[in-house]
Amino acid sequence: MDNFIERQKRAPVYEALERFRRQRVVPFDVPGHKRGRGNPELVQLLGEKCVGLDVNSMKPLDNLCHPVSVIYDAEALAAEAFGAAHAYFMVGGTTSSVQSMVLSACKAGDKIILPRNVHRSVINALVLCGAEPVYVNPDVDPHIGIALGMDLSQLKEAMDAHPDATAVFVNNPTYYGICSDLRSIVKLAHEHDMLCLVDEAHGTHLYFHDELPVSAMEAGADMAAVSMHKSGGSLTQSSLLLLGESMNTRYVEQIINLTQTTSASYLLLSSLDISRRNLALRGHDSFEKVRQMAEYARSEINSIGGYYAYGKDLVNGRSIYDYDVTKLSVYTRDIGLTGIEVYDLLRDEYDIQIEFGDIGNILAYISIGDRIQDIERLVGALEDIKRLYHKPTSKLHNAEYITPIVAATPQKAFYSDKELVPIRETAGRICGEFVMCYPPGIPILAPGEMITKEIIDYTLFAKEKGCSMQGPEDGSLERLNVLKE
Ligand SMILES: Cc1ncc(COP(=O)(O)O)c(C=O)c1O
Numbered sequence: 001m002d003n004f005i006e007r008q009k010r011a012p013v014y015e016a017l018e019r020f021r022r023q024r025v026v027p028f029d030v031p032g033h034k035r036g037r038g039n040p041e042l043v044q045l046l047g048e049k050c051v052g053l054d055v056n057s058m059k060p061l062d063n064l065c066h067p068v069s070v071i072y073d074a075e076a077l078a079a080e081a082f083g084a085a086h087a088y089f090m091v092g093g094t095t096s097s098v099q100s101m102v103l104s105a106c107k108a109g110d111k112i113i114l115p116r117n118v119h120r121s122v123i124n125a126l127v128l129c130g131a132e133p134v135y136v137n138p139d140v141d142p143h144i145g146i147a148l149g150m151d152l153s154q155l156k157e158a159m160d161a162h163p164d165a166t167a168v169f170v171n172n173p174t175y176y177g178i179c180s181d182l183r184s185i186v187k188l189a190h191e192h193d194m195l196c197l198v199d200e201a202h203g204t205h206l207y208f209h210d211e212l213p214v215s216a217m218e219a220g221a222d223m224a225a226v227s228m229h230k231s232g233g234s235l236t237q238s239s240l241l242l243l244g245e246s247m248n249t250r251y252v253e254q255i256i257n258l259t260q261t262t263s264a265s266y267l268l269l270s271s272l273d274i275s276r277r278n279l280a281l282r283g284h285d286s287f288e289k290v291r292q293m294a295e296y297a298r299s300e301i302n303s304i305g306g307y308y309a310y311g312k313d314l315v316n317g318r319s320i321y322d323y324d325v326t327k328l329s330v331y332t333r334d335i336g337l338t339g340i341e342v343y344d345l346l347r348d349e350y351d352i353q354i355e356f357g358d359i360g361n362i363l364a365y366i367s368i369g370d371r372i373q374d375i376e377r378l379v380g381a382l383e384d385i386k387r388l389y390h391k392p393t394s395k396l397h398n399a400e401y402i403t404p405i406v407a408a409t410p411q412k413a414f415y416s417d418k419e420l421v422p423i424r425e426t427a428g429r430i431c432g433e434f435v436m437c438y439p440p441g442i443p444i445l446a447p448g449e450m451i452t453k454e455i456i457d458y459t460l461f462a463k464e465k466g467c468s469m470q471g472p473e474d475g476s477l478e479r480l481n482v483l484k485e
Contacts, residue, residue: 008081008280012073013273016061017053017266030056030263055266064089064264065257074273081280082207082226083217084242086249088256089272091264094201095121096256097225097241099128101197104223104247104255105167106131108411113158114169116404117147119199120436120471122169123410123446130411134162137403139319144310144331145360147401147442148319149180152188159192167195172203172216172224175356175363175440177311177327178320182219195222195246204232205290205326208283212291213322222246231290231326231367234275238268286368290326293375294366297328300379306335306386328364330382332357336391340437340465342382345389350381356439358400359462401442402458405450413448413483420479423460426451429482434471437462443471451482 027034036043036051043051057063062071071089078087090097098121106112108130114122116135126133136154138147150170159165168189173179182198189196198216200206204226206215216224224242228234243252279286298309308331314320332342343357355365364378407430408416418432428451435445444459445451459477463469469477 004080005281008077008277010073010077011270011273011277012070012077013061013266014270016070017055017270020055020060021052027055029058050267053266053270056263061266064091064269065260065262071269074269074276077280078240078272078276079242081276082240082242083215084224085245085247086243086252088241088243088252089264089269090239090241090256091237091261091268092239092259093229093237094199094225094227094239095119095124096259097239098122098199098201099125099259100241100252100256101223101225102126102131102167102169103129103258104252105195105197110167111162111165112167112169113155113162113165113194115147115150115171117174117401117442118169118171119201120434120441120443122199123434123443126410127414127447128411130409131166132409133406134158134165135404135406138401140399140401141314144308145333145399145401146176146178146329147174149174149178149321150185151319152181152184155185156188159188159194163192165192165194167197167222169197169199170221172198172200172206173213173322173324173327175202175442176329176361177202177324178314179213179322179324180319181321182214182216182221186220190220196220197222198224200224201227202230202327203324204228204230204279205283205287206324208279209287209291212287212326213324217242217244220244223252228272228275230365231287232275232279233368235268235271238272238275240272287326290366290368290370293370293372294326294328296372297364297366297375297379298325300375301328301330301382304379304383304386306390307332307382308334326366328366330362330364331360332362333360334393335386335389336393337385337389338465340462340467341389342385344466345385346378346381350377350384352378352381354378358437358440358467359458359465360400399458402444402452402455404446405452406448407450408448408483410447417484418481419484420474421482423456423477423480426480426482427453427456429485432481432483433473435459435469435477435480436471437467438470441470445471445480451480 033039102125226240301309339357346352
């Protein structure tokens with residue numbers, strides 16, 4: 001353990017950058033701003049230290065596309081801190097980690113078993129590689145409307161029906177905090193000769209606190225995409241890809257380099273390095289504080305009445321096997337307001353920016369950067385909103401998830417001939433593009449899915465309520481791209 005701490009005190013990329021800065025090397029390489037001298041406005045915006053560290057790969061600083069020195073060492077320390085066989089620093093967001101997982105596990109025509117409430121990056125990966133999704137439709141909570149975790153019996157059915165699938169994909173946890181029985185899913189996947197890939201965009205902290213749900217690497221998963229930039233504290237866009245022992249690292253590296261930049265930002269890389277150090281040395285204490293703040297906020301919000309801040313009480317041993325109590329998800333429809341309405345009120349009337357609001361819920365992100373007085377402010381604002389803005393409740397469009405009907409693979413649909421049709425006339429047609437509220441970025445429609453009246457009504461309701469709708473070529477959502485008949 002002592003050796004672990006001694007090792008984890010190192011931050012090889014950060015230390016190399018500091019050495020490099022002290023050397024005052026004359027730059028005849030990119031980036032062209034030359035430590036900011038060529039762009040004073042950039043220096044004014046970001047400060048001298050920041051632009052001075054915005055440098056390109058070179059021998060003393062290693063190269064992300066083929067790490068052999070300081071990045072290699074920093075990745076080894078990250079692997080140790082996360083209990084993984086290998087870790088890769090990623091600079092294209094967790095989108096790039098997710099896509100590297102899927103592209104490493106699937107080729108054109110392969111099948112992958114996954115819940116449909118995945119992030120758009122997963123289905124985008126299927127567009128890229130031509131794999132076929134086999135969806136395990138999640139149960140939906142009848143009261144709060146959110147999609148739940150993966151039910152083992154449904155997963156087993158899908159595996160028996162598709163024994164040739166190459167991988168199973170799982171969210172751990174979902175944006176709302178729901179966890180599936182990950183250990184059993186990994187076991188089932190391996191018994192069926194399938195890889196288990198885990199999206200831990202919302203699960204970095206699970207690695208640093210024993211009382212939180214199990215992490216992918218601890219559960220024996222083969223790969224995990226971990227958003228260090230979310231709960232891990234690193235700079236936006238930085239992420240980790242973790243591998244278990246089973247993976248062929250050389251192949252995964254080739255896959256990563258299919259789409260990875262050859263000019264990785266050292267601001268992002270060093271932020272990953274020092275955030276890993278911080279988590280390894282202080283993560284447990286930090287996340288204990290986060291856990292306590294979230295639990296406190298939950299009980300205060302529930303005592304207002306009308307709101308439902310859910311937590312461990314949801315756990316049912318099946319589709320909600322565990323709950324990540326650092327999440328602060330609140331169901332708002334019982335005060336007659338949609339989540340997105342509460343989200344807008346918090347920002348416009350109370351200067352409080354939360355992570356997202358959807359049809360029925362809001363999510364306030366609690367992290368190592370929060371303070372109890374900010375939590376009190378959020379609770380006070382929610383109390384006020386209930387008093388001033390509550391409306392009669394309506395059950396219209398309570399569900400955040402509608403079971404899709406898949407008519408073509410995402411890749412085939414994406415590259416088919418398409419036509420733009422008024423959205424109200426698209427029922428019965430096959431969609432050729434994505435439609436989603438962002439965040440959370442879970443597609444309402446993905447390429448290849450049948451459009452139904454229920455989906456059209458839901459989409460227009462979400463738009464009317466002010467959700468940020470993304471995906472379609474026609475940004476106004478008056479028309480949708482459908483496959484030509
Ligand atoms: C579940 C999930 N996976 C992947 C991603 C992609 O992460 P990034 O925005 O870092 O690319 C997100 C983003 O919110 C997400 O919610």
